[in-house]
Amino acid sequence: MIRYCKWCVLPDSRPHLKLDAEGVCSACRRHNQKPSIDWTGRKIQFLKLCEEVRSRDRDYDCVIPVSGGKDSTWQVAMCLEQGLKPLAVTWRSPGRTAIGQRNLDNLISLGVDHIDYSINPDIERAFMLRTFEKAGSTAIPMHLAIFSIPLRIASAFNIPLVVYGENSASEYGGRDEDARSELLDSNWVQRYGVTQGTVAADWTDTELTARDLLAYSPPSSHTLESAGIKSVFLGHYFPWDPQTTRDAAIKSGFEIDSSGPRTGLFDYADIDDDFISLHHWMKWYKFGFTRTYDNLSLEIRNGRMTRDEAVETLRQRGDETPWEDLQMLSSFAGVSVEWLLSIAETFRSEEVWDRRPDGIWEIPGFLISEWQWS
Ligand SMILES: [Zn+2]
Known part of the structure; x- marks a missing residue:
């Protein structure tokens, strides 16, 4: 069963991320060392x-x-x-x-x-x-x-x-x-x-x-x-x-996306490419988290959000399948969305996911209670 960092919302299924004996992840620990650099x-x-x-x-x-x-x-x-x-x-x-x-x-x-x-x-x-x-x-x-x-x-x-x-x-x-x-x-x-x-x-x-x-x-x-x-x-x-690089970039004329975030939490990141969301989307199958978890964890570490607020944000977002971008990749690559979904399914990790008797996949010990699995 995957475990989550006690401070942020990252699971230990994330590649290279380790939880220590107190249940705090390596990224959070490192962030706390930053002021001493x-x-x-x-x-x-x-x-x-x-x-x-x-x-x-x-x-x-x-x-x-x-x-x-x-x-x-x-x-x-x-x-x-x-x-x-x-x-x-x-x-x-x-x-x-x-x-x-x-x-x-x-x-x-x-x-x-x-x-x-x-x-x-x-x-x-x-x-x-x-x-x-x-x-x-x-x-x-x-x-x-x-x-x-x-x-x-x-x-x-x-x-x-x-x-x-x-x-x-x-x-x-x-x-x-x-x-x-x-x-x-x-x-x-x-x-x-x-x-x-x-x-x-x-x-x-x-x-x-x-x-x-x-x-x-x-x-x-x-x-x-x-x-x-x-x-x-x-x-x-x-x-x-x-946020620092965003502010510095805006001073230099950088434009944020007025229509809101394309993928993840921010309207100023991952906005330059239609296909980047698909890369992040596969993390859901392989590791049981999405780009939003990464983004929220940075916000928690930088003191701009509490862990409870982050969990609530994830709950409200619900399913994050990037349907529009899947459609765009399907047109570019000349394959159907169904084919893309069927390939994605072959990468669902059984270390992270469990199949219920009714055939629906869910993540045991998931961060958010009463999640709508589909
Ligand atoms: Zn953490």
């Missing part, structure tokens, strides 16, 4: 790093992987503030939304050159369907692309630094040594990159060749090291909190 020291580290890359006098000082979201806007604004000349790079999602495009245009207008990297849609479609069918994730190609294309560009343009945003190992539970590190390397991607530990080469065959999947394959660690290219998390040097 020497943020001034870390900021100085970042300023030194900026000075060091500027002194190399390359065409560009850093690559910033951007989607057009609030974190991207924050990353760009922070790097410009330090006098860096960034090259912003985007993996162009086939599901980019209109607001995502406007926010991306705004981010470019802050004063950066930008590459919008599109992958052949036939390849993307075939790759998404393959990872969904075999691993229950439509987002493995996206994550491989996000952790590969910026490095390929850095290598091609001889750019010494790549500046990513938050370290998810720190924000959502992960090993201490990974949460404390500023470096994003191939080991980190393997563990926390949401690729289920795979690399592009694991997905190739005669239909999807290594050449087809080139964009999803980063340069080797050896190539990057000998070129002196390193990737860091900006969230290592400055405290990352979704």
